[in-house]
Amino acid sequence: EEARLAFVAMTRARRRLYITYADAYLREAGRSAFLDMAQPGGELRELTRGSSRLAPDDVLLAREAEVLLASHPSALTDATLTRARGLGLDVAFLVDPVSGEPFEPYGEGRNPDAVDIDHFSPTTLNDYLKCPRLYWYNHHPGLVDEPRSVAMERGGFLHEVLQDFHEQEQEWRVLESEQQRRWLEDTLQKHIEGYLSRMEGVLDRKREEKQVRSLLGNYIRSITGMQHIRRLGTVAVEKRFRLQLDGSVVVGKIDRVNDVGDGEVEVVDYKTGSGKPMRFAYDMYFGPELHDVQLALYYLACKEGVDDEGKPLAFQPRFLSLWYPKDWVWGGMRQDIFSVGHPAGLKEYREKPLTSDDLERSRSVVVNAIERIKGGHFEPAPRELPGTCVTRFGSCPHAAICSYGGAPPE
Incomplete structure (x- = not known):
């Protein structure tokens, strides 16, 4: 065969x-x-690396030889140049001081003059803040298919299950806690077979099912237990928005919006990975060196955005919350709650009041990132974050092709 x-x-x-x-x-x-x-x-034809049998034409193309020689200007003696001329090589190229330098497809004179992009999203802007070159490969022009990890697939699946569950909230909210848990189990059963069928091995499917059930178990225990802030019910799930920001369009989906009374809402972003203590979460989302604009864009969308039909969302956020069902801490699911209205008065490890400076800073970061993308600035500038080439936690998925991240220069 x-x-x-x-x-x-x-x-x-x-x-x-x-x-x-x-x-x-x-x-x-x-x-x-x-x-x-x-x-x-x-x-x-028989080729060899043995010095006694080397012939230039059998080893390198003329252009390859020129680049290698130009990379070592100190070796270009008169005798070498005479021999190179005799072999038909371009001597003018060899003696040019710029010749032989690695080609960098970015920087002054190589960046696009302008970039016309229809819209942005929280995910694409976060990639740009991690490293402009990561955005270049993933999204525009999107030279490489963005890899999807198991965690990303799991996150998409959990969003699907929780959307189905909360769209039926009027029916199960009046039930006892145990009945609510059974309702979530029934919702999970409707979706899980199709999800697990995408896993390759039996052990992979069993391991993934255990992970999913653990996450949803923590989730339902938390929402049917004592609440740290008043939550009167779900107003919207997977709410699409369109936001005009200084002439640019940002589109996205808010995972969940909860009614907290007095005409105000809590905006929730589900996180399927491990959580972070509040001080790190603040640095990540609203601090001076912030690098995740998801909650900031959700806040702006609530205030200024419209839905798919062009109607204003017109939500008044009081809390911007990160929910981590993977983590069970202090007797409940980890929740990092940022208050933008009247604080709830929780412990500092649960709640962080935001100032107008925090909100304005996050907006400025978004606007600046969009301006730089439109200006064609895609020079590598990796930050020490998971998913970049300079971190100890994982690596950039494009390191094999990016000359900055480890691939040989062109």
């Missing part, structure tokens, strides 16, 4: 076919038996 596939592949050549082999790989090798069976009638 291996031979048959090899021969079929050989017949697909249109003009020329090169077949190569080595005398040794990790052990002694040589010609394949399949090669003798094919009886190719082409020219046989």
